[in-house]
Amino acid sequence: MDPAPPIPPPSALAPSLRSVQAGDLAAASSLTRVGNFRWVICALLLFGVTKNYMDRQLLGVLKTTLQHDFGWNDIQYGHLVSYFQIAYAAGMLLVGRLIDRFGTRAGYAVAMTFWSLASMAHAAAGSFVSFAAARFALGFGEAGVFPASIKSVAEWFPKKERALATGIFNAGTSVGAIVTPLLAPWMASLWGWRSTFLFTGALGFVWLIFWLLLYRKPHEHPRVSTAELEYIRSDPSESVGKIKWSALLPHRQTYTFVVGKFLTDPIWWFYLFWVPDFLQRQHNLVLTKIGPPIAVIYLISDVGSVAGGWLSSRLIRRGTSVNAARKLTMLVCALCATPIIFAYRIESLWAAVFVVGLAAAAHQGFSANLYTLTSDMFPARAVGSVVGIGGMAGAIGGMLIAEVVGHVLQWTGSYMIPFVMAGSAYLIALFLIHILAPKLEPAKIT
Numbered sequence: 282m283d284p285a286p287p288i289p290p291p292s293a294l295a296p297s298l299r300s301v302q303a304g305d306l307a308a309a310s311s312l313t314r315v316g317n318f319r320w321v322i323c324a325l326l327l328f329g330v331t332k333n334y335m336d337r338q339l340l341g342v343l344k345t346t347l348q349h350d351f352g353w354n355d356i357q358y359g360h361l362v363s364y365f366q367i368a369y370a371a372g373m374l375l376v377g378r379l380i381d382r383f384g385t386r387a388g389y390a391v392a393m394t395f396w397s398l399a400s401m402a403h404a405a406a407g408s409f410v411s412f413a414a415a416r417f418a419l420g421f422g423e424a425g426v427f428p429a430s431i432k433s434v435a436e437w438f439p440k441k442e443r444a445l446a447t448g449i450f451n452a453g454t455s456v457g458a459i460v461t462p463l464l465a466p467w468m469a470s471l472w473g474w475r476s477t478f479l480f481t482g483a484l485g486f487v488w489l490i491f492w493l494l495l496y497r498k499p500h501e502h503p504r505v506s507t508a509e510l511e512y513i514r515s516d517p518s519e520s521v522g523k524i525k526w527s528a529l530l531p532h533r534q535t536y537t538f539v540v541g542k543f544l545t546d547p548i549w550w551f552y553l554f555w556v557p558d559f560l561q562r563q564h565n566l567v568l569t570k571i572g573p574p575i576a577v578i579y580l581i582s583d584v585g586s587v588a589g590g591w592l593s594s595r596l597i598r599r600g601t602s603v604n605a606a607r608k609l610t611m612l613v614c615a616l617c618a619t620p621i622i623f624a625y626r627i628e629s630l631w632a633a634v635f636v637v638g639l640a641a642a643a644h645q646g647f648s649a650n651l652y653t654l655t656s657d658m659f660p661a662r663a664v665g666s667v668v669g670i671g672g673m674a675g676a677i678g679g680m681l682i683a684e685v686v687g688h689v690l691q692w693t694g695s696y697m698i699p700f701v702m703a704g705s706a707y708l709i710a711l712f713l714i715h716i717l718a719p720k721l722e723p724a725k726i727t
Contacts, residue, residue, distance in 0.1 A: 316509035318502070319437045319446075325492060326430045326450035329393065332488055333426045334457025334553075335481045336400040336419060337365070341554040342465045342571070343474050345561060350474075351409060359687020362554050364413045365420035366680035372424025373672035380428045381524075381665035385436065386496045388665075390489060392425025397485025404475035404482075420676075427672055428665040431652055435661035437499055439515045441597050443656050444607070448590020448649035455579035455586060455645060458553065462575035470569060524663045528726050529670070534658040537718040538671040541651045544710040546675025547682035548618075548703045549644050552578075555686055556637060559696050564630045574634045581638030582645045589614055589646020593653070603657055604721040607650045608711065614650075615707035617643035622704035625696040640703060647707055654714075658723050 340347070344358060353361075380388035399418035406412035430450050438446045461481075468477040499505050499513050529535050560566050560574055589610055596606035621640035627633040655667045686699050 316506040318504045318506075318509060319442075319499070319513060321504075322433060322437050322496065323446050323449050325488075325495060326433055327453045327456070328488055329389070329492070330426055330430060330450055330453025331457040331460070332393075332453075332481075332484055333396070333423055334454045335461045335484070336396060337423060338458050338461040338553055339400075339403075339465055339478060339481060340365075340416070341557045342462045342575070343469060343477070344554075344558055346469060346474055347412075351412070353409065355690045356687045357409065359683045361409075361413055361416055362550070362683035362687075363680045365416045366550070366676045366683060368417040368420030369424050370673045370676035370680065372421040373428070373669045373676055376421075376425040376428060376669060378666050378669060380425065380432060380669075381662065385429050385432050385498075385665075386492075389425060389429035389433075389496075390492060392422055392429065393485050393489050393492070396422025396425075397482045397489075398422075400482030400485070401479050402482075403478040424669075424672065424676075427652070428668040431655060431668045432661065432665040433496075435656045435664045437513060439513060440603070440657065441594060443594075444590040444597075444610075444650055444653040445587075445594040446590070447652050448587045448646070451590075451645060451649050451652065452583045452586040454549075455583040455641070458579040459576045459583070462557065463572040466569050466572055524660075524666065524726060529659075529663060529666060529724075532724040532726070533717050534722075534724040535667060535670060537658070537714050538651070538655055538667060539674045540713045540717065541654070541710050542671040542675035543678045544706050544713070545644065545647060545651070546672075547678035548706050549641075549648070550679035551682055551686060551699055551703060552637070552641055552644070554683065555696075555699070559625075560630070560633075563625070563696070564633065566630075574630065577634050578638040578641055581635070582641035585614070585617075585639075585642025586645035586649055588642075590649040590653075592646070593650050604719075607654060607657070607721065608715060611647050611650050611707075611711050611714075614643040614647035615711050618647075618707045619704045622701050624700050643707065647710075651714075654718075654721065657721055658718065660726070663726065 340361065347353065348358065376388070376392060380392075396419055399415060399422050402415040402418065403412065406415050431447065434443050434446045434450070465474075465477050465481075468480065499510050505513075556578065557571055557575060560571060566574065592613070593606040593610040596609065597603055601609075618640045620636050624633055624636045624640075627636060652668070655664050655671070659667050682699070682702070685702075689695070689698050
């Protein structure tokens, strides 16, 4: 047996130890020097999405009150949701393209102004027709939020951080859905539902001040250090110039995103517009008591949004391919959504809240990665247009599910069929995404 090698004295190890420590300090110093202003931009996007969802969620929270005042039935309420979706689909088709053409800063500012005014216009509605017109205008303006937000992430973050950044700003959908059922019933009981629409709409102009003061492209921003700019641009450089829709439509990558949005967006619309009614109908909650259960549902979904983005980003940092990281995360989310199939049979209020919250969290994690696929497969200059095309498909799906749910409830009084659809949509979507884009290869756009 060979003798064990001699152990070097501590003095001999000192230089190597000092070298390791110096290397660690240098790495930490490098990370500090990079800067973090991009996360300020992410926070702006988070608050913009929060405001967006406060405006659209008001209809679902005040459904019973509005039905009492206007005499609507479930089918008419479904029509109102459909009018919003039709306008949202049309807006996605147009606004995403305009944001690519005129830039994120101006495009988002115009969209925020338009939909905030539309939200305030609900307060003046005196009939089904005028209320429907306000919903239509709101849907068209709100279509700008996700094309602008995804394009901002593509401009401000390298690929390895985009899913996390998307998950963070996408959590605004849940924050808005948490704040609204807590705030709106209280305001409506004190000052009436019209004042509630005026207040939430006016918040958009507060956000607009910060957006115009803080948002620029990274290379134009005085708060971005040279090191942070280099970090943001650490991915291979992309060509510049505008991309026509005709160059996007032939690609399987475009339809990968479109199919995913068409199948999963309607489920989120269902949660947003119908879950308050489900809790009131199934568990006998009055308007003033509905806030805490809805808040818990969307608080859980916030965790899912950030966790879904964090998980795929973490896998990529540990050496997993982008393709595997995104799809493994989406599979976990799809499996977590399936228990909602049984929600309509659960007798306990808080057990039902937990199951719906888990499914909402699964949607948010799935959605954060689905959105990130656009920046994985397309150059930043095309992201707004691709998100717009996919968002249009999701809005069309949302319009269809609004009509389905409205008619099913009117005919059967049961939420069984909608919950079965909600529990199965994500596995079907992931299967089709993998068929269309098995390797998530970038689209070769000429």
